[in-house]
Amino acid sequence: xxxxxxxxxxLNGFIDGQLTPRQLTEMQRLIxxxxxxxxxxxxxxxxxxxxxxxxxxEAPAELxxxxxxxxxxxxxxxxxxxxxxxxxxxxxxxxxxxxxxxxMIALAAVLGGVIYSIVAPAGKPHNSAPVALNNLPDVKIxxxxxPPVAMTKVDHATLQPIPATGFNARLELTTDNIAxxxxxxxxxxxxxxxxxxxxxxxxxxxNIYNFTCGARDLERVLANLQNTWKDFSDATLFVTNSPGExxxxxxxxxxxxxxxxxxxxxxxxxxxxVKSFIAANSLQHxxxxxxxxxxxxxxxxxxxxxxxxxxxxxENIRLTIVIxxxx
Amino acid sequence: MTERVNINIxxxxxxxxxxxxxxxxxxxxxxxxQNRIYNVILKMCANADDAAELTQDTFVKVxxxxxxxxxxxxxxxxxxxxxxxxxxxxxxxxVKLGFHSLDIGDDEKSQQAQRALxxxxxxxxxxxxATVVHNRELCELTVKALIKLDDDQxxxxxxxxxxxxxxxxxxxxxxxxxxxxxxxxxRARANLRDILGDIIR
Numbered sequence: 001x002x003x004x005x006x007x008x009x010x011l012n013g014f015i016d017g018q019l020t021p022r023q024l025t026e027m028q029r030l031i032x033x034x035x036x037x038x039x040x041x042x043x044x045x046x047x048x049x050x051x052x053x054x055x056x057x058e059a060p061a062e063l064x065x066x067x068x069x070x071x072x073x074x075x076x077x078x079x080x081x082x083x084x085x086x087x088x089x090x091x092x093x094x095x096x097x098x099x100x101x102x103x104m105i106a107l108a109a110v111l112g113g114v115i116y117s118i119v120a121p122a123g124k125p126h127n128s129a130p131v132a133l134n135n136l137p138d139v140k141i142x143x144x145x146x147p148p149v150a151m152t153k154v155d156h157a158t159l160q161p162i163p164a165t166g167f168n169a170r171l172e173l174t175t176d177n178i179a180x181x182x183x184x185x186x187x188x189x190x191x192x193x194x195x196x197x198x199x200x201x202x203x204x205x206x207n208i209y210n211f212t213c214g215a216r217d218l219e220r221v222l223a224n225l226q227n228t229w230k231d232f233s234d235a236t237l238f239v240t241n242s243p244g245e246x247x248x249x250x251x252x253x254x255x256x257x258x259x260x261x262x263x264x265x266x267x268x269x270x271x272x273x274v275k276s277f278i279a280a281n282s283l284q285h286x287x288x289x290x291x292x293x294x295x296x297x298x299x300x301x302x303x304x305x306x307x308x309x310x311x312x313x314x315e316n317i318r319l320t321i322v323i324x325x326x327x
Numbered sequence: 328m329t330e331r332v333n334i335n336i337x338x339x340x341x342x343x344x345x346x347x348x349x350x351x352x353x354x355x356x357x358x359x360x361q362n363r364i365y366n367v368i369l370k371m372c373a374n375a376d377d378a379a380e381l382t383q384d385t386f387v388k389v390x391x392x393x394x395x396x397x398x399x400x401x402x403x404x405x406x407x408x409x410x411x412x413x414x415x416x417x418x419x420x421x422v423k424l425g426f427h428s429l430d431i432g433d434d435e436k437s438q439q440a441q442r443a444l445x446x447x448x449x450x451x452x453x454x455x456x457a458t459v460v461h462n463r464e465l466c467e468l469t470v471k472a473l474i475k476l477d478d479d480q481x482x483x484x485x486x487x488x489x490x491x492x493x494x495x496x497x498x499x500x501x502x503x504x505x506x507x508x509x510x511x512x513x514r515a516r517a518n519l520r521d522i523l524g525d526i527i528r
Contacts, residue, residue, distance in 0.1 A: 063357075
């Protein structure tokens with residue numbers, strides 16, 4: 001079958017004069033020796049002759065004129081202003097698409113910003129405006145290194161923010177009645193169950209108390225002292241993030257301010273708060289004596305179970321209270 | 328009309344003039360190729376009206392796109408490619424091809440009869456009427472056999488045996504391989520031989 005097709009193609013190439021010299025030689029050899037191929041060749045030649053002898057039709061006489069008329073009408077119909085308008089329309093549409101896309105992106109950005117401001121993590125420091133301070137010591141507060149807190153079950157009733165970083169504080173109080181204040185401090189320490197981490201030393205006209213506690217314990221101690229706070233002629237807090245660091249001094253400190261400082265979760269927040277207290281207290285220009293401290297809510301009693309609540313495990317505030325006699 | 332065509336001007340020159348908006352060059356190109364293109368289209372679509380319309384469409388398309396003609400093939404090949412593509416598309420769209428084929432048989436017959444009668448009356452060397460009738464019948468049978476071929480085979484055989492293109496030109500016009508042209512032509516002639524039967528044998 002394939003041979004027949006190939007021979008047919010060769011025969012057609014032969015009658016059309018499209019064979020290569022080699023194919024032509026081969027074809028001539030076949031024609032000379034094969035009668036059947038000669039017969040097929042004659043049939044194809046007759047077929048070709050019939051087609052070639054078909055009368056050649058001439059195009060209608062008016063064809064050229066019609067073509068020219070069609071071209072002219074198309075040229076007239078193709079109004080250049082229309083094309084220009086179309087181009088302008090396309091450009092305008094593209095511009096509108098771009099503007100719409102830009103508006104959508106801007107809207108998405110604004111919405112994203114609003115949503116982020118709502119759901120942003122609380123631990124991120126706020127970029128508050130700087131507070132103007134007078135004689136503010138140039139102290140860089142570094143976060144204290146605190147071991148990671150293990151997740152423990154806590155009493156939800158007493159759940160309060162736990163400071164993530166610790167600090168050292170020295171509270172110097174001046175009073176006319178050291179004995180009364182001494183009793184109050186020891187009572188507060190007992191109520192806060194801090195006896196094991198509490199040391200008290202007496203010097204000439206000065207008592208010094210050292211203890212390590214958490215923010216809640218600090219609040220309890222301060223709550224016990226707030227009723228006598230107005231009797232202090234001077235109350236000054238020295239805050240450092242680590243021992244040996246140059247302290248920041250806050251004059252006329254109040255129990256509420258101390259508690260708020262202790263409740264800060266980061267060193268940055270604490271530093272911002274300390275700065276604001278320095279500024280606020282310096283503007284008042286009033287001595288500690290006679291100032292009615294804001295009432296500090298007394299924390300709810302701690303559980304009496306053998307295990308202390310988790311909040312108290314976080315004892316990262318090292319407080320030294322110095323009670324000095326007023327001269 | 329044919330005498331007006333200046334055969335000395337090369338197609339390339341005429342095309343360049345057309346690109347520059349030379350209407351006279353356009354007219355020369357139309358007159359040069361209109362009969363050949365019309366004849367090929369008529370043999371392919373088998374309808375005189377359709378052939379005239381397709382020829383007109385071909386030239387309009389050619390002249391509208393003359394600026395896109397890059398000269399990679401000859402203008403002749405390019406123009407025939409457009410004509411053949413338009414005609415093949417027309418044939419594929421037309422569901423009345425068989426009906427038109429019979430009609431064109433009548434048209435062709437009447438035209439040829441008129442032409443034969445005219446030749447017979449005007450020319451003393453014209454063969455006798457019996458020969459004219461015989462030739463006319465042969466033409467009718469050949470046209471009908473041609474119409475029975477499928478589009479691809481009919482296109483190849485028309486371009487080869489009626490337009491006289493070589494295989495390479497046909498391959499270029501149809502944008503197919505040379506081997507495809509050979510095989511299509513071979514099958515087309517084999518089918519024609521089978522259709523024409525005793526006339527060929």
